[in-house]
Amino acid sequence: MKFVTSFKIGQVVSNNDIVSEFKVGNMGGMRRSLTTGTLVIIADHTKSLYDDKYYNQEIHYTGMGKYGDQVLKSQNRTLAESNTNGVEVHLFEVFEPKKYTYQGIVKLVDEPYQEVQKDENKIPRKVWIFPLKKIQYIEEK
Template identity: 45%
Template sequence: MTNFTVNLKPGNTYTNKELTAAFNVSNMGGMRYSRKNNALGLISDHTKGYDDHREHDILYYTGMGKYGDQSLDFGQNKRLQSVSIATAANIYLFEVLKKTEYIYRGPVTLCQEPFQEQQLDFDDKPRKVWIFPVKINQA
């Protein structure tokens, strides 16, 4: 495993292409993992239907899955929980307030245990989602 250094500045806005290149990840999805860099990029896209919200310095990030109940045993939800608890994976947060503009917030840490809450899915049907409380790491 190589040491991974992020060459992005917190607070700056980047394109999806720049994010993809910087982290060596897919250009789609709200959770993007790079095995090569042992890095997980979280995209909190406020222009879509997820109900991510901030309270003080904690972002309550909604897990992966657009339809039906979400699972901690599924895809990047499992990875986010496991990398935060059991490994030294690097986790980085981007927020989208305007389509195509990714604001880099910096590295984050899961600061509380994930929990479930009720939200509407992309078909407006009630479902259980996993919420991951993350906090930006202070330099």
């Protein structure tokens, strides 16, 4: 059974709304819910630690981990395996602090890859990047 959210694409919600709707924790950019079978990912463009970028209609989302090289464990692994593990991935973007814009369900459309970005202490490290597309873009093609 797939989780059905009451949020509409483009709707701006609060962090508390996300916690209540998806039954996830209230912190972090990747939040897994065993209750709803979802992974909520948040691309916060107001913070400089993670360098999430768009290439055409794909968002290349940076994995979790603030210090040192990121590894494919925990939610990074969940996202890497999301096409086969049954977890539905929902994307929110932040363009203004505390305002989360729901972007809908996303799907991993290519293999995750690594690149070098600076960590919380400004030290270069390897991060995992996940190429994702919004489901409605996939269905249009």
